[in-house]
Amino acid sequence: MVTSEMWNEKKGACLRSFDEKEAVDSVNGALALRPQIEAIIDKIWDEGFDGIYFIGIGGTYASSMQVEVYMRGRSVLPVYVENAAEFLTTGNKRFTNKSVVILSSVSGNTKEMVELVDRVHQIGGRVFSFIDTPGSVLTQPDKQDYLVVYPKNEQLKFYMVANYLMYKNGEFAEYERYNKEMEAHLAQVLADVEKQSDAWAYDYAERCVAQAHEHPDLPRYYIGSGNQWGATYSYAMCYWEEQMWIRTKSITCQEFFHGMQEIIVWDTPVTLFMGEDEQRPLAERVARFLPKVCGNYTIIDTKEFALEGISPEFRGTISHLVMHGVNNRVDAYMELFLRHPLSIRRYYRQFEY
Numbered sequence: 001m002v003t004s005e006m007w008n009e010k011k012g013a014c015l016r017s018f019d020e021k022e023a024v025d026s027v028n029g030a031l032a033l034r035p036q037i038e039a040i041i042d043k044i045w046d047e048g049f050d051g052i053y054f055i056g057i058g059g060t061y062a063s064s065m066q067v068e069v070y071m072r073g074r075s076v077l078p079v080y081v082e083n084a085a086e087f088l089t090t091g092n093k094r095f096t097n098k099s100v101v102i103l104s105s106v107s108g109n110t111k112e113m114v115e116l117v118d119r120v121h122q123i124g125g126r127v128f129s130f131i132d133t134p135g136s137v138l139t140q141p142d143k144q145d146y147l148v149v150y151p152k153n154e155q156l157k158f159y160m161v162a163n164y165l166m167y168k169n170g171e172f173a174e175y176e177r178y179n180k181e182m183e184a185h186l187a188q189v190l191a192d193v194e195k196q197s198d199a200w201a202y203d204y205a206e207r208c209v210a211q212a213h214e215h216p217d218l219p220r221y222y223i224g225s226g227n228q229w230g231a232t233y234s235y236a237m238c239y240w241e242e243q244m245w246i247r248t249k250s251i252t253c254q255e256f257f258h259g260m261q262e263i264i265v266w267d268t269p270v271t272l273f274m275g276e277d278e279q280r281p282l283a284e285r286v287a288r289f290l291p292k293v294c295g296n297y298t299i300i301d302t303k304e305f306a307l308e309g310i311s312p313e314f315r316g317t318i319s320h321l322v323m324h325g326v327n328n329r330v331d332a333y334m335e336l337f338l339r340h341p342l343s344i345r346r347y348y349r350q351f352e353y
Contacts, residue, residue, distance in 0.1 A: 015198050016332040020191050027187035030153035034160060034179065040128060040146040041164050047126075050078065050098040052165065057084040057112045060104045060154065062234030066227045066320055067158040073278055075166050084112040088119060097124025102161060104154045105129070108136025117143050130157050155230075155320055178314055185309030186318065193305050193325035201329030204298065209337040211269055211296075212246050220246060220269045221260065223286055225253035226279030227320040235327055243342040244334055253282035257289075266295045274301040275319035300326055
């Protein structure tokens with residue numbers, strides 16, 4: 001086990017579970033998918049559509065929310081977000097045989113997503129799938145109309161789709177300059193974020209685990225908005241609850257002042273995700289409030305990272321990826337201090353339910 005004394009001797013050199021080359025290659029590999037993604041979107045565009053639906057479940061629903069809010073203030077295209085389980089029970093009268101679903105799946109066999117694809121095809125809609133696992137159910141010819149198989153980087157792949165859709169609709173004049181910057185710098189920028197946040201993440205995780213052991217029934221609160229809301233929602237649910245088994249609640253910055261603010265006291269554990277998109281002012285309002293009532297809050301602000309090579313006007317479009325890099329470091333040390341591999345589940349996929 002890495003002790004505080006060992007950490008001081010290392011001076012932040014621990015970087016547990018981090019392979020910089022692998023991280024850089026992974027992002028660059030995703031960015032290299034751009035011609036393939038553009039070719040698929042060209043086909044969808046030429047065939048026509050009455051709606052683009054980003055649909056997911058769990059973490060993929062969170063990524064879908066991120067891309068929908070990203071496009072909402074920038075595009076007049078008919079873009080929607082749906083939870084797969086809700087779509088299966090409730091449907092959506094706007095969804096027709098001219099609609100297109102864009103989805104992602106790590107395993108390629110998630111029950112709700114397989115059923116969703118079948119339902120979409122029954123209606124006559126088309127499916128554009130990003131699947132991590134080759135040879136899985138959702139890569140089979142009858143389960144998709146357009147397919148990209150490549151691991152990880154789900155949030156980045158969704159934004160690549162969004163950016164090209166807006167470019168084709170005349171809403172992203174800086175598309176070529178944007179991609180030139182991202183393809184030249186993004187992978188190393190995100191790796192640098194992990195390195196720069198590593199020592200801080202160690203201390204944060206150590207403190208969080210100590211608090212969780214001292215007050216196991218006290219939930220931790222995560223707050224975010226804009227493209228950070230998907231990150232906040234997913235991180236609280238898919239990581240702290242599902243993987244770490246720690247009671248957690250997430251809420252948007254805009255709703256924080258309509259309920260949660262009343263239960264915050266001096267020792268309530270609160271973490272605020274601050275990004276750099278249009279909804280940053282909502283997070284800044286929370287940041288101004290917290291010091292007045294709480295002594296156990298943490299603010300993670302993507303603005304504190306240099307992001308070398310990324311123009312100021314583009315920083316907000318990747319702030320959710322920056323936050324993901326910080327959280328990767330936290331996860332590595334939470335796993336260490338909890339003495340609990342994050343791959344273990346109590347119930348998820350352990351039996352029928």
